[in-house]
Amino acid sequence: MEKIFKLKAHNTTVKTEIVAGITTFFAMAYIIFVNANFLYMTGMNKTGVMVATCISAAVGCLLTAFLANVPFCQAPGMGLNTFFTFTVCFGMGYTWEQALAIVFISGVLFLVVTVTPLRKKIISSIPASLKAAISAGIGLFIALIGMFNVNIVTAFGQGEAGAYTDLGSVTKGSALLALIGLILIAILMAYKVKGAMLIGIIAVTLIGIPMGVTHIPETVTMSGIGTALSEVAFKLDFSGAIGAGGIVAFLTAVITFAICDCFDTVGTLLGTAGNAGMLDENGELPGGDRALIADAVATCCGALLGTSTVTTFVESSTGIEEGGRTGLTSLTTGILFLIAVLLAPVAGIVPSAATAPALIIVGALMIKSVTKIDWFDFETALPCFLTIAMMPFAYSISDGIGFGLISYTIIKLARGKAKEVPVLVYILSVLFILSYILLATTAVA
Numbered sequence: 001m002e003k004i005f006k007l008k009a010h011n012t013t014v015k016t017e018i019v020a021g022i023t024t025f026f027a028m029a030y031i032i033f034v035n036a037n038f039l040y041m042t043g044m045n046k047t048g049v050m051v052a053t054c055i056s057a058a059v060g061c062l063l064t065a066f067l068a069n070v071p072f073c074q075a076p077g078m079g080l081n082t083f084f085t086f087t088v089c090f091g092m093g094y095t096w097e098q099a100l101a102i103v104f105i106s107g108v109l110f111l112v113v114t115v116t117p118l119r120k121k122i123i124s125s126i127p128a129s130l131k132a133a134i135s136a137g138i139g140l141f142i143a144l145i146g147m148f149n150v151n152i153v154t155a156f157g158q159g160e161a162g163a164y165t166d167l168g169s170v171t172k173g174s175a176l177l178a179l180i181g182l183i184l185i186a187i188l189m190a191y192k193v194k195g196a197m198l199i200g201i202i203a204v205t206l207i208g209i210p211m212g213v214t215h216i217p218e219t220v221t222m223s224g225i226g227t228a229l230s231e232v233a234f235k236l237d238f239s240g241a242i243g244a245g246g247i248v249a250f251l252t253a254v255i256t257f258a259i260c261d262c263f264d265t266v267g268t269l270l271g272t273a274g275n276a277g278m279l280d281e282n283g284e285l286p287g288g289d290r291a292l293i294a295d296a297v298a299t300c301c302g303a304l305l306g307t308s309t310v311t312t313f314v315e316s317s318t319g320i321e322e323g324g325r326t327g328l329t330s331l332t333t334g335i336l337f338l339i340a341v342l343l344a345p346v347a348g349i350v351p352s353a354a355t356a357p358a359l360i361i362v363g364a365l366m367i368k369s370v371t372k373i374d375w376f377d378f379e380t381a382l383p384c385f386l387t388i389a390m391m392p393f394a395y396s397i398s399d400g401i402g403f404g405l406i407s408y409t410i411i412k413l414a415r416g417k418a419k420e421v422p423v424l425v426y427i428l429s430v431l432f433i434l435s436y437i438l439l440a441t442t443a444v445a
Contacts, residue, residue, distance in 0.1 A: 005069055005326040012325045016194075017071070020324025021332020023198045024073050027315040027355045028333070029347045030149070031057070031075045032340060038081045039308065042089045042096040047228035052305040054341045060298030060310050061334030065327030068290035070278075071320050072269065073333040074298050077311035078145075079396055080260055084308040087439075088253050097237035098244055099253075100303045104236055106257035107299030107309070113262065114292040123266060123284060125424040128372075130404050131283060133384035135271035135369035137391035137400045142314045143363025144392040146356035150174040174353040177204060177213050181357035189361065197322055197358045204354040213353050217345035225341065232306025252438040257309055259435055263398035265295045265312040272317045275366045278325070314397070317362045318355075379415060383408035402432035 001007060001014050036049040053076050060074025088099045113119055126134075147153040151168035152175045168175050185200035193199065208214030242250055269292075273285040280286055291312065298310040319329050340347045373384045387404030391397055409429040412421045 001328060004066075005328045007326060007328070010325040012323060014328065016323040017326055017328035018332050019195045019198055020071060020319035020322040020329040021073075022336065023195075023201065023322045023358065024071075024313075024316055024319030024324070024329065025333045025336040025347075026198075026201050026350050027318040027358055028057070028073060028075055028313050029340070029350060030352060030355070031078065031313075032344055033348060034078070035076045035081050035307065038085045039096070041085050042099070044096050044306065045228050045231035047222065047224060048230070048232035048306055050222065050344055051225050051229045051341055052232055052302065052307040054337045054344070056298060056302030056305050056307050056310050058334040058337040059301045060294060060312075061330040061337065063294035063297055064291050064312075065329075065331035065334060067294050068287040069327040070269075070273075070285065070287045070291050071324035071326060071329035072272070072291055072312050072316045073319070073330045074295060074310050074312050075337070076302060076307045077261070077264060077309055077313070080257065080264075080309040080311060081307075083256070083260070092249050092253060094241065094244055094253070095237065097235045098241035099308075100306065101236040101238045101241040102250070102253045103257055103309050104300055104303035105238075105241075106254045106261065107296055107303060109254065109258045110261055110299060111293065111296035113258075114289065114296050119289055119292055120284075121424050122262075122428070123270065123288070124282070125422040125428070126266075126270070126401075126405075127408065127425075128283060129374065129380045129384055130387055130401075130408065131270050131274060132369045132372035133387035133404060134267045134397075134401060135274045136367050136373075137388040138267060138271040138314055138317070138397060139275070139363040139366025139369070140388060141363075141391040141395070141397060141400075142317060142366070143360045144395075145314075146178070146359030146363070149352040149359075150178040150356045152178060152356070173211075174213050174351065174356075177208050177211055177351070177353040178356040178360075180204065180207065181354060182360055185357050185361055195322060197318055197361070200357060201350065201354045204357065205350050208351050208353055214349060214351050217348060220346050221342055222344045229306070234304055235306065236303065248438070248441075252435075252441075255431075256435055256439060259431065260396070260398045261295065261299060261309050261311050262292075263401045264396075265292060267397040267401050268312045268314050268316065271366065271369075272314070272320055275317070275369055276320050276325075278320075315355075315359065317366065318358045321362055321365060379411050379417075382411065402436075405429045406432055 035053045036046045039049045040046040057075035154168040181204035188196035302310040383404045390403045391400035406429045
């Protein structure tokens with residue numbers, strides 16, 4: 001392990017890395033079932049998607065472990081799977097086979113970007129203040145995920161501004177159990193107990209049994225794995241994808257998938273690593289370039305297996321906060337995803353109420369990045385605020401980055417400081433604006 005992952009150089013141990021990997025897996029395991037539920041709506045075999053989710057997540061984690069040696073883990077992303085289902089399939093009229101082909105092509109496009117100098121230029125072009133804002137925004141975003149998962153915060157109704165949010169029923173069920181877990185983990189962390197999050201997750205899972213929140217499965221194995229996977233794997237319809245909705249719709253879907261995957265991953269890497277002190281003196285993550293390559297390859301593999309875009313999970317921050325610093329963390333998570341192919345019901349024992357407290361606490365830890373932002377300089381303050389606010393409000397890391405870059409560019413131009421904006425930031429701002437216009441046009445059509 002020392003030879004492969006250089007544990008001593010990263011000031012970590014095998015035990016710490018394995019605990020971090022287990023913690024991350026528990027925080028991510030919900031995607032096995034949630035992803036299958038979303039893609040099932042398009043006509044895909046639910047069990048097949050569950051198997052594809054587990055295998056593609058394992059591929060992404062293992063690639064990240066051995067190629068990049070960083071503690072970030074991957075799986076089919078939330079947000080990207082809803083875009084796959086509701087926008088590409090239901091909105092644009094593509095079949096799920098054609099949508100998988102679009103995901104594969106977007107993965108290839110992302111891979112091309114990651115293996116060229118453009119990848120490094122994208123990361124280095126993002127202003128330092130926005131990098132700090134990305135970290136804080138991800139903190140709020142991941143906390144909101146935890147709160148939504150257990151109905152501490154709920155969405156209800158539908159108005160012109162979208163769904164309204166409200167405080168959930170916090171005195172019963174999952175919400176109450178999550179709050180108990182939040183207090184428990186907070187106390188353990190205040191006492192600086194090693195493995196506080198993992199201990200909390202296990203304790204809350206056990207407490208949830210008499211409360212009726214933790215459910216023991218009737219079976220521990222998933223049946224019909226091979227047959228189910230064959231229903232969704234290698235079913236990509238490239239010719240239909242290109243011709244079905246016209247070239248504009250096709251390019252809109254491909255570019256949107258690629259942009260979201262790219263900036264979700266870049267944002268997660270920079271934000272989480274920055275909060276954990278893992279960035280170098282240039283504000284870059286050592287091995288981050290190879291992590292992006294791993295992400296792109298995993299997306300292509302995931303599409304072939306039968307699932308939507310694979311991306312780097314913000315829930316990786318739970319393992320990093322437990323001390324994970326090398327690829328051994330992601331290797332552990334990847335192995336657990338492979339085991340989940342056979343024992344998915346066992347992975348489902350851990351309720352959302354057990355992992356939500358960890359996500360909320362990570363949010364509290366990451367919000368400290370706002371102290372690195374000069375709030376008295378409004379040229380900096382507004383783009384940073386929009387970056388932070390749009391991530392939870394739009395439920396998207398990439399949209400937060402997009403609004404931050406666009407507002408930063410416009411304000412600098414209006415102030416006559418065009419030369420202070422890197423050329424690539426201009427290009428990225430235009431790409432984000434075009435993607436929003438194309439998506440709006442496609443939706444109307």
